[in-house]
Structures are given as structure tokens and as C-alpha cells.
Amino acid sequence: MVKRFGQMIKVKPEGLAEYKKWHANPLPGVNEMIKECGLKNYSIYSRGDYLFTYFEYEGNDYEADMAKMAADPTTQKWWDIVKPLMQPLEDREEGEFWSDMEEIYHLD
Amino acid sequence: MVKRFGQMIKVKPEGLAEYKKWHANPLPGVNEMIKECGLKNYSIYSRGDYLFTYFEYEGNDYEADMAKMAADPTTQKWWDIVKPLMQPLEDREEGEFWSDMEEIYHLD
Numbered sequence: 001m002v003k004r005f006g007q008m009i010k011v012k013p014e015g016l017a018e019y020k021k022w023h024a025n026p027l028p029g030v031n032e033m034i035k036e037c038g039l040k041n042y043s044i045y046s047r048g049d050y051l052f053t054y055f056e057y058e059g060n061d062y063e064a065d066m067a068k069m070a071a072d073p074t075t076q077k078w079w080d081i082v083k084p085l086m087q088p089l090e091d092r093e094e095g096e097f098w099s100d101m102e103e104i105y106h107l108d
Numbered sequence: 109m110v111k112r113f114g115q116m117i118k119v120k121p122e123g124l125a126e127y128k129k130w131h132a133n134p135l136p137g138v139n140e141m142i143k144e145c146g147l148k149n150y151s152i153y154s155r156g157d158y159l160f161t162y163f164e165y166e167g168n169d170y171e172a173d174m175a176k177m178a179a180d181p182t183t184q185k186w187w188d189i190v191k192p193l194m195q196p197l198e199d200r201e202e203g204e205f206w207s208d209m210e211e212i213y214h215l216d
Binding site: 008023024031040043044045047048052054089091102106107108 | 112114116127128131132134139142143147148149150151152153154155156158160162197199207208209210211212213214215216
């Protein structure tokens with residue numbers, strides 16, 4: 001069964017251009033690890049300081065797959081590059097970087 | 109070919125509960141018209157005052173399909189209910205209600 005996720009975060013105003021540049025051409029291996037961890041139909045949208053991401057998960061153990069991704073050296077290198085360009089929401093939950101949103105409507 | 113859209117808007121703080129209630133159970137015919145106009149995989153997410161929507165379009169003439177939707181009496185009744193609960197972004201373009209975002213990353 002597909003699980004859907006919507007998340008938001010801010011980008012630092014001075015980081016947006018670099019964030020876009022990196023995402024137009026991610027480090028080799030980043031996209032492959034995302035797919036290997038069961039994520040698909042993964043989009044990131046930008047407007048002003050806000051970023052919104054939508055993605056779907058088709059695996060069987062989301063927590064385990066996210067742990068696998070977090071343990072991947074290429075993904076760690078990628079996060080070291082892109083995370084400093086972002087500004088987590090002030091009201092984020094403990095341990096959140098991207099903040100989960102609540103799905104209030106879905107139509108297949 | 110599928111076109112993807114990401115859009116954002118605010119909800120009025122006093123309107124969120126009603127907005128959620130209506131979207132948990134839309135007026136009969138609203139979902140059917142959305143599908144008839146070629147939109148699919150349509151999600152709306154909420155966090156704080158912000159709403160985000162992601163959807164895909166599989167038709168051949170987006171402008172014509174959106175005009176068809178806007179001309180539908182049930183959809184008009186629906187918009188009369190839900191639009192007053194929302195607060196368009198201050199920096200919206202002329203004619204925008206929901207504001208289009210820029211897709212800066214996509215992985216199928």
C-alpha cells in the first residue's frame with residue numbers, strides 16, 4: 001500500500017539559488033538511494049522562503065528504510081551540503097528537520 | 109504526459125476546522141468533476157496557517173479543463189463554501205487564488 005507524505009520547511013533566503021542548483025543535479029547516488037529505500041514520485045516545490053515536498057512510499061518498513069538512507073555515506077555527504085541551506089520551522093517537533101504536514105484531502 | 113502541480117495558500121485561522129470538515133466529506137459531485145477534468149493523485153496538506161496541494165493532470169488541454177470545472181454549478185457552490193475559509197498569499201500573482209510554486213526537484 002502506498003503511503004503519501006507532505007512536508008514543509010523554509011530555505012534560507014541566501015541559500016535558495018544554491019539549493020536549486022544542487023537539486024537540478026544531485027550528487028551521483030542520491031537519487032538511486034532514494035529509490036532503493038522505496039520512495040517514489042518525489043517532488044520539491046519552492047515559493048518565497050517556503051519549500052514543500054510530496055512523495056510516496058511503497059516499501060514495507062518506512063522507519064527501517066529511512067534509517068538505511070541515513071546510514072548511506074553518499075546521502076550523508078548530500079545532507080551536509082543541502083541542510084545548511086535550509087531553515088527548519090520554528091514550531092517543528094523535536095527531531096524534525098522537514099516538518100510533517102497533515103493530509104486533509106486526497107483523491108486518487 | 110502527466111503534468112504535476114504544487115500550489116500554496118493560507119487558511120484563515122478561524123476557518124481551518126471548517127475547511128477540514130468539508131474536505132473530509134466534499135459536496136456530492138465535486139470529486140467526480142475533478143476526475144472528469146483530468147486531475148488525479150490530488151492531495152491537500154495543512155500545517156499551521158499554510159495549505160499545500162499537489163496534483164497531477166493527465167488531460168490534453170489544462171486551460172479548457174479548468175474552464176470546464178469553473179463553469180460547473182456544483183463546483184461553484186463548493187468554491188462559495190470553501191474559498192471564504194482561505195486567505196490568498198499577499199504576494200500572489202494577479203488572478204491567482206492558490207499560488208503556483210516552482211518545481212525544483214522531481215524523481216519518478
